[in-house]
Amino acid sequence: MSNLSFFDLEKKLKRIRIEGFVIHKGNTRFFEYVKNKKVLEKPTKVYSITKTIVSILIGIMVDKGLLKNIHEPIQNYFPEILESNDPQKKEITIFHLLTMTSGLQVGNFEGSKNWVKFILGQPIIHKPGSTFQYNSGDSHLLSAIIQKISGIPTALFAEKYLFRPLGDSFSRSY
Known part of the structure; x- marks a missing residue:
């Protein structure tokens, strides 16, 4: 994915109110979106x-x-x-x-x-x-x-x- 695609992805994640999203392959993290630092510190219910x-x-x-x-x-x-x-x-x-x-x-x-x-x-x-x-x-x-x-x-x-x-x-x- 290009940086522009990651930019578009981040905009979409913000719009649909996702708190955190990571794309990771092997030992490389390609993309990470975190709504704010609190998201990293608090447990999250994962339901289904x-x-x-x-x-x-x-x-x-x-x-x-x-x-x-x-x-x-x-x-x-x-x-x-x-x-x-x-x-x-x-x-x-x-x-x-x-x-x-x-x-x-x-x-x-x-x-x-x-x-x-x-x-x-x-x-x-x-x-x-x-x-x-x-x-x-x-x-x-x-x-x-x-x-x-x-x-x-x-x-x-x-x-x-x-x-x-x-x-x-x-x-x-x-």
Whole structure:
């Protein structure tokens, strides 16, 4: 990118009220925009970054041939769905989890001892694939699928196949 393009990028970032933005490749920082010095000192809520990273990891699994088809039913990974009285649960696919269209009711699973069991136990309130509903449970089920396929925790899979290849500036030790 030319300096003029970076100038235009900075104008756009200011206009849409971005607080900080960095373009980094290898050990070289090509561009950095910071709204003010306070941005560098205060923690920032990142909200949906986990959902984005988990979706990228599913893409990596597809790319590596570890996951053949995002349209396969999640019952292949959670056989307890076969015991469900709700036949619509058998229709939920990995794609539905990626697009947050599983149809599962959003529930507060953090207090549960078994998050996967709690999430899968939620009733279907929309036909799978029909309605977008922001649902952290869908992302958690994707993480569980990553762990089942890879045999390692999702964080380690991310370190090995996403962050380490991006370079030292993105890696961290576990």
